[in-house]
Amino acid sequence: xxxxxxxxxxxxxxxxxxxxxxxxxxxxxxxxxxxxxxxxxxxxxxxxxxxxxxxxxxxxxxxxxxxxxxxxxxxxxxxxxxxxxxxxxxxxxxxxxxxxxxxxxxxxxxxxxxxxxxxxxxxxxxxxxxxxxxxxxxxxxxxxxxxxxxxxxxxxxxxxxxxxxxxxxxxxxxxxxxxxxxxxxxxxxxxxxxxxxxxxxxxxxxxxxxxxxxxxxxxxxxxxxxxxxxxxxxxxxxxxxxxxxx
Ligand SMILES: [Zn+2]
Numbered sequence: 130x131x132x133x134x135x136x137x138x139x140x141x142x143x144x145x146x147x148x149x150x151x152x153x154x155x156x157x158x159x160x161x162x163x164x165x166x167x168x169x170x171x172x173x174x175x176x177x178x179x180x181x182x183x184x185x186x187x188x189x190x191x192x193x194x195x196x197x198x199x200x201x202x203x204x205x206x207x208x209x210x211x212x213x214x215x216x217x218x219x220x221x222x223x224x225x226x227x228x229x230x231x232x233x234x235x236x237x238x239x240x241x242x243x244x245x246x247x248x249x250x251x252x253x254x255x256x257x258x259x260x261x262x263x264x265x266x267x268x269x270x271x272x273x274x275x276x277x278x279x280x281x282x283x284x285x286x287x288x289x290x291x292x293x294x295x296x297x298x299x300x301x302x303x304x305x306x307x308x309x310x311x312x313x314x315x316x317x318x319x320x321x322x323x324x325x326x327x328x329x330x331x332x333x334x335x336x337x338x339x340x341x342x343x344x345x346x347x348x349x350x351x352x353x354x355x356x357x358x359x360x361x362x363x364x365x366x367x368x369x370x371x372x373x374x375x
Contacts, residue, residue: 148356151236176214183207230272234322273335284296289308339356
């Protein structure tokens, strides 16, 4: 059975007021460029351990036997429960991220995950799921979702001066060799994701920066940046009209 649902999509906003970059760290925590983090829920880890135990029990029993069937059924139930909780967590996190800003930027998570975790944890790439869900949620609001290029360097970039540093996986913070600022790795990486993407989006003409539209109080707010959406997605009459002013 398949279900199709049609949803009304807001017309693309012409003014976008905020941008935020998102990074993952080795604990698979969401790290936001404004300093907010979301921890991977502990129940998922506990249930994964239980899953491994049940899988071992199933494999030890004689295939097709009554004991095997019982263990197999418990395993299937747990699989279902993990899938539902994981989806629920991903939806809630994506909703929060999509509501927080008009432009949402992620690293290319498949590659980033491989680089950071060397395989093992990539199998359960919940951040990839969160990025996908965020994409449609933010676009429903008329915002922009973007993933930065695969090989952009964001780890070890100083959030103040942009100096790059080579870091080992164990290093969780670093002191900039150029300006001396002490940075947390994940937080500075999220900022680098945001900055990198801001430049990319402006370079390819998706957005243009609007200057002098903010009052002094707004300018003081770090997160407030105003962009005009320059390149609207083509294909719809209304949007085409909006792109061609008389
Ligand atoms: Zn620096």
